[in-house]
Amino acid sequence: MKRILLIALLCGAVAASAAPKTASVALHPDRSRTTINKNIYGQFAEHLGTLIYGGIWVGEDSTIPNQNGYRTDVLEAMKKLSIPVLRWPGGCFADEYHWMDGIGPRENRPKMVNTNWGGVVEDNSFGTHEFLNFCELIGAEPYLSMNVGSGTVEEMAKWVEYVNSDGDSPMANLRRANGRDKPWKVKYIGVGNESWGCGGNMRPEFYSDQFRRYQTYCRNYGTPLYKVASGASDYDYNWTEVLMDRVGNQMNGLSLHYYTVTGWSGSKGSATNFDMDSYYWILGKAVEIEEVIQKHIAIMDKADPRKRIGLMVDEWGTWYDVEPGTPAGFLHQQNTLRDAMVAALSFNIFHKYADRIQMCNIAQVVNVLQAMILTDGDKMLLTPTYHVFEMYKPFQNARHIPLDLTSDEKTIRERQVQTLSATAATGTDGNVYVALTNIDADNAQQVSVDLGGISAKTISGRILTSARVNDHNTFDKPETVRPVEFKDAKLKNGVLTVDMPAKSIVVLTLAK
Ligand code: AHR
Secondary structure, eight states: OHHHHHHHHHHHHHHHHHSOEEEEEEEOGGGOOOBOOGGGGEEEOOSOTTSTBTTTBOOTTOSSOEETTEEHHHHHHHHHTTOOEEEESOSGGGGGOOGGGGSSOGGGOOOEEETTTTTEEEOOOSOHHHHHHHHHHHTOEEEEEEOOSSOOHHHHHHHHHHHHOOSSOHHHHHHHHTTOOSOOOOOEEEEOSSTTTTTTOOOHHHHHHHHHHHHHTOOOSSSOOEEEEEEEETTOHHHHHHHHHHTGGGOSEEEEEEEEOSOSSSOOOOSSSOOHHHHHHHHHHHHTHHHHHHHHHHHHHHHOTTOOSEEEEEEEEEOOOOOTTSOGGGOOOOOBHHHHHHHHHHHHHHHHTTTTEEEEEEEOSBSSSSOSEEEETTEEEEOHHHHHHHHTGGGTTOEEOOEEEEOOEEEETTEEEESEEEEEEEOTTSOEEEEEEEOOSSOOEEEEEEOTTOOOSEEEEEEEEOSSTTOBOOSSSTTSSOOEEOOOEEEETTEEEEEEOSSEEEEEEEEO
């Protein structure tokens, strides 16, 4: 009898490892209430490492093909992402940046030392005109992060006047003298960055008063401004409490920074050379943002129950050790399938809180941290993270469809994480989009999706996966990780069955 039981158990174990795991998702289109603000797909470009110089801007005289100084390959790749909003010039750099140094003839612009990022000399050749014209070229709204830490109220007020005034005003006339007739109509302004740290080491009480004072003089020149207060880092709930209490109705948005990082001292681990423990730990840390968001939102809800103030996650993404041989201050890291998973998991969470989250800006767009694009001289590649942003484009301004999800869980040291993550929405084209992420590195999952009454004429999809979770694209092999057509989704009696390979991200289109 014992022997029979043992054989039965062994057979069961073999069958379990061979068969895919199962998971289920139920969509609730009847509960669809919120629009996913397209700005959740925002980007961030700081004067840091080779992001601006070499990554975006090479100058008109460069041998690298360029359009008015912007490198053509990067420009075209960024256009394809339909980037809704681009944050600039920092980051920490913003609170040492004096915008007037970056206007007028380039040969006359003063130089400065970029003390935050490697102590390199910044020649200010990429300034306000170069940035705002670039935003026009790629079709993105600009988001100017302004200097509170070491700048003056007058300086900030004049910057707003320079970019937005259409009248006979001193700053508008200076802009015209510098070659730009019409204002750019900048809507989003950040009043300081990380004011609790590199932006001035302020206490929340002091910063609240500074915000009230600086924002007073940022006038609307026919373009209503959306003023973003410098918010908390990760788990600093007191910062949010104090700002909601003291700044409240004077701000339109409050930022939040959350990095997927092992810690701020010591090694942060390699971007490419990691084991399975590190793979799962990073994904666990990435999804912990949900609890952090919930707690900040709960504080915001108390003071602002009508959700007038947006939560702006204006820095997020992975942060590892720099690539060997690159300067420590340049934050240059590779990007693997693991990073693609972090992006997909994060979007699935951001969509759930789209009634409060009005913008997110991944750090950063080219050559820095969890980048979309890497360059080296005249070479360029698209990272796995780029492909997730591209695959998720239909979610921009889509109507979020709430869902319930049941899946296997993994215990990752101190965290329990579901191995499946999902999101769904009705796109602006009327099609329904379902995105699924199977983080399980070893097991396929058969996912049954109850569509809750949604009908579809055709189903198509794309998948992002690779042989190993640390696979990445190099200049020699730029297409190791790239999306391909996915055909393993079948619809029967209102239930979609999706056969997801291990470690994969799938986006399905259910066409009406
Ligand atoms: O994104 C890199 C840096 O991280 C930013 O400059 C700063 O705001 C944050 O600490």
